[in-house]
Amino acid sequence: MKKRIAVLPGDGIGKEVVKGAIEILQAVAERFGHQFYFQYGKIGGEAIDAVGTPLPDETVELCKQSDAVLLGAVGGYKWERQPVHLRPERGLLKIRKDLNLFANLRPTNYYPSLAESSPLRNEVIEGVDMVMVRELTGGLYFGKPSERTKKNGEDAVVDTLFYQRKEMQRVIKLAFELAKTRKGKVTSVDKANVLESSRMWREVAEEVGKEYPEVVLEHMLVDNAAMQMIKKPKQFDVVVTENMFGDILSDEASVLTGSLGMLPSASLSQNGPYLYEPIHGSAPDIEGKNIANPIAMMLSAAMMLRLSFGMNEEAEAVEQAVNQVLDAGYRTPDIMSFAKKKVSTTEMVEEVKATL
Amino acid sequence: MKKRIAVLPGDGIGKEVVKGAIEILQAVAERFGHQFYFQYGKIGGEAIDAVGTPLPDETVELCKQSDAVLLGAVGGYKWERQPVHLRPERGLLKIRKDLNLFANLRPTNYYPSLAESSPLRNEVIEGVDMVMVRELTGGLYFGKPSERTKKNGEDAVVDTLFYQRKEMQRVIKLAFELAKTRKGKVTSVDKANVLESSRMWREVAEEVGKEYPEVVLEHMLVDNAAMQMIKKPKQFDVVVTENMFGDILSDEASVLTGSLGMLPSASLSQNGPYLYEPIHGSAPDIEGKNIANPIAMMLSAAMMLRLSFGMNEEAEAVEQAVNQVLDAGYRTPDIMSFAKKKVSTTEMVEEVKATL
Ligand SMILES: CC(C)[C@H](C(=O)O)[C@@H](O)C(=O)O
Ligand SMILES: CC(C)[C@H](C(=O)O)[C@@H](O)C(=O)O
Numbered sequence: 229m230k231k232r233i234a235v236l237p238g239d240g241i242g243k244e245v246v247k248g249a250i251e252i253l254q255a256v257a258e259r260f261g262h263q264f265y266f267q268y269g270k271i272g273g274e275a276i277d278a279v280g281t282p283l284p285d286e287t288v289e290l291c292k293q294s295d296a297v298l299l300g301a302v303g304g305y306k307w308e309r310q311p312v313h314l315r316p317e318r319g320l321l322k323i324r325k326d327l328n329l330f331a332n333l334r335p336t337n338y339y340p341s342l343a344e345s346s347p348l349r350n351e352v353i354e355g356v357d358m359v360m361v362r363e364l365t366g367g368l369y370f371g372k373p374s375e376r377t378k379k380n381g382e383d384a385v386v387d388t389l390f391y392q393r394k395e396m397q398r399v400i401k402l403a404f405e406l407a408k409t410r411k412g413k414v415t416s417v418d419k420a421n422v423l424e425s426s427r428m429w430r431e432v433a434e435e436v437g438k439e440y441p442e443v444v445l446e447h448m449l450v451d452n453a454a455m456q457m458i459k460k461p462k463q464f465d466v467v468v469t470e471n472m473f474g475d476i477l478s479d480e481a482s483v484l485t486g487s488l489g490m491l492p493s494a495s496l497s498q499n500g501p502y503l504y505e506p507i508h509g510s511a512p513d514i515e516g517k518n519i520a521n522p523i524a525m526m527l528s529a530a531m532m533l534r535l536s537f538g539m540n541e542e543a544e545a546v547e548q549a550v551n552q553v554l555d556a557g558y559r560t561p562d563i564m565s566f567a568k569k570k571v572s573t574t575e576m577v578e579e580v581k582a583t584l
Numbered sequence: 585m586k587k588r589i590a591v592l593p594g595d596g597i598g599k600e601v602v603k604g605a606i607e608i609l610q611a612v613a614e615r616f617g618h619q620f621y622f623q624y625g626k627i628g629g630e631a632i633d634a635v636g637t638p639l640p641d642e643t644v645e646l647c648k649q650s651d652a653v654l655l656g657a658v659g660g661y662k663w664e665r666q667p668v669h670l671r672p673e674r675g676l677l678k679i680r681k682d683l684n685l686f687a688n689l690r691p692t693n694y695y696p697s698l699a700e701s702s703p704l705r706n707e708v709i710e711g712v713d714m715v716m717v718r719e720l721t722g723g724l725y726f727g728k729p730s731e732r733t734k735k736n737g738e739d740a741v742v743d744t745l746f747y748q749r750k751e752m753q754r755v756i757k758l759a760f761e762l763a764k765t766r767k768g769k770v771t772s773v774d775k776a777n778v779l780e781s782s783r784m785w786r787e788v789a790e791e792v793g794k795e796y797p798e799v800v801l802e803h804m805l806v807d808n809a810a811m812q813m814i815k816k817p818k819q820f821d822v823v824v825t826e827n828m829f830g831d832i833l834s835d836e837a838s839v840l841t842g843s844l845g846m847l848p849s850a851s852l853s854q855n856g857p858y859l860y861e862p863i864h865g866s867a868p869d870i871e872g873k874n875i876a877n878p879i880a881m882m883l884s885a886a887m888m889l890r891l892s893f894g895m896n897e898e899a900e901a902v903e904q905a906v907n908q909v910l911d912a913g914y915r916t917p918d919i920m921s922f923a924k925k926k927v928s929t930t931e932m933v934e935e936v937k938a939t940l
Contacts, residue, residue, distance in 0.1 A: 317777045347708040347814050368745065374780045383749035385784045389724060393739035419828070421673045424730045428741040451835035458703050458814060458839045472775070476832055479807040483814045 240510030242300025272302025282319030362474025489521025596866025598656025628658025718830025845877025
């Protein structure tokens with residue numbers, strides 16, 4: 229197959245891990261007889277420096293003409309004090325909106341070989357296998373007004389949590405579709421005892437759930453979910469929630485099984501290209517040191533192979549290569565533990581490539 | 585000293601644990617020569633059944649005329665399908681607003697004797713000693729509009745995150761005051777890379793921080809905070825955040841050190857009486873079984889002695905009695921582990937009373 233892949237390395241370690249993922253994809257192309265065309269675009273701080281905006285139109289155009297998008301990470305100390313519209317994260321928020329990436333999927337799996345680097349006891353996390361589905365283009369992130377205001381002449385501020393019913397429907401439906409291919413359970417997280425938007429969310433979840441009699445639907449309040457995630461993470465299969473709750477809970481979930489440096493994500497739209505990125509950030513503190521963990525980015529590439537290109541065998545080959553390299557004891561510093569072999573970013577990539 | 589205490593047992597195990605706390609307070613009164621007058625008020629489901637509203641005016645009046653308020657818990661299956669204004673939680677939200685309880689304090693401490701019941705590894709939680717300060721009367725919880733609406737003729741919904749600058753100031757100031765008496769560090773949690781309200785929050789934290797040069801101020805994004813809470817909980821001293829983030833993070837924090845059944849909370853106002861409640865809910869599933877853990881409620885009473893009545897010695901006596909009983913191996917089922925002595929709610933209260 230021939231595929232066009234838009235590559236947005238971004239800032240910091242984004243550049244380093246993207247390079248690794250591309251080497252892996254090239255190895256996959258060779259082994260399985262595919263042709264991948266990589267075209268590079270700017271986003272984040274790099275784009276601000278080059279053209280004065282965190283997401284230039286060319287980048288959006290490039291993505292729209294591609295079959296899938298690979299993103300590294302954005303942000304760095306340099307741009308932290310900029311006015312809001314000139315911050316690297318704005319590029320991330322805008323690309324989600326421009327490509328209509330309404331659902332962010334983050335799998336969290338148990339890696340026996342990494343259990344030691346988890347802050348949780350092994351018996352709590354053994355066998356964890358969940359996917360967080362986060363709504364990505366609505367809610368507090370995009371609602372208007374979001375501005376300074378006055379009340380009785382005094383300074384005040386307002387943000388707006390806004391959702392259309394159909395925005396809830398499509399992401400919840402996606403969660404049910406996913407659950408059908410997995411353990412058959414959806415946990416819908418809301419704050420229905422306080423928020424009107426959560427009460428609508430719960431209604432929609434019930435409605436959509438009726439179309440999936442084979443899937444079990446459970447509602448959970450967000451505060452309780454934040455507890456259950458640590459107490460009994462094994463109870464979850466697919467977790468679906470709105471944008472802000474999803475931001476918090478998915479980062480919480482990411483700690484369960486060891487390192488942030490391990491976890492991939494996929495952002496899906498209705499028709500356009502999907503976007504794949506590691507869940508870790510640009511980590512400016514370790515930029516350029518060749519010590520970043522490239523696995524999250526490689527696994528994001530594997531998700532792309534499976535979800536965007538339908539290349540299941542290829543995706544599995546990458547995932548298995550990663551597992552074998554971990555089993556063989558290779559570790560970047562973030563997941564290093566006693567009696568393992570410490571490797572750099574590029575060495576880790578080499579190992580996975582060799583195993584492939 | 586003579587003190588008037590408003591007692592609102594509420595629903596479910598609320599009634600059971602309040603009874604225990606009152607016995608302990610009576611024992612304290614006897615030992616230290618105080619007089620406590622307990623006056624009972626209705627709240628939650630009990631109030632709905634009796635007078636058709638989750639927080640009758642008499643209850644508010646009673647609280648306002650008291651030196652402090654002890655609350656058990658509200659809610660139960662019976663009222664779950666009621667219209668919103670007839671839900672027990674409404675009573676809780678309304679009493680916070682009516683008594684102007686703008687700051688909710690939740691300490692989380694490491695109990696060596698309970699480390700086994702934590703899902704986290706001992707080395708991660710050993711020595712944890714933090715207080716979460718949650719803004720309690722603003723934000724998404726009370727902002728208007730909070731209602732169904734339309735966009736282009738289609739169903740939509742809106743909630744509003746509204747804050748006045750002075751609402752931020754008073755709770756952040758309180759966090760700094762608290763930090764001064766502790767380890768001297770405030771972690772202010774926000775989502776300043778997305779929300780305008782968080783950018784104001786961060787500004788206010790900076791401003792207030794200038795008045796406390798002896799306290800270290802650190803900002804942390806809420807998603808990162810959800811991770812750090814599990815990865816390195818020892819880094820925190822005082823954590824301060826807005827209402828919804830605080831709801832989520834404080835429940836997350838509550839799991840760290842073992843059982844929810846252990847953790848007290850205090851809600852403070854500018855002038856009025858403070859309110860004390862365990863952080864656990866009414867737990868209708870174990871209601872009436874005499875197995876609820878009364879410790880969170882007893883420790884809430886201890887917080888009352890210290891914060892509302894300035895009775896430090898008395899508060900410590902209660903806390904020490906609880907510690908001794910735990911060290912001696914007594915456990916309610918929620919914190920039971922190998923080779924300990926399983927006791928009921930009332931037996932646990934008896935043990936603490938005897939130790940006092
Ligand atoms: C960088 C930030 C705007 C972003 C978000 O909050 O969505 C990030 O935390 C994420 O989860 O991808
Ligand atoms: C019952 C509910 C409304 C309440 C809240 O969200 O504030 C509870 O979760 C709490 O934290 O006290």
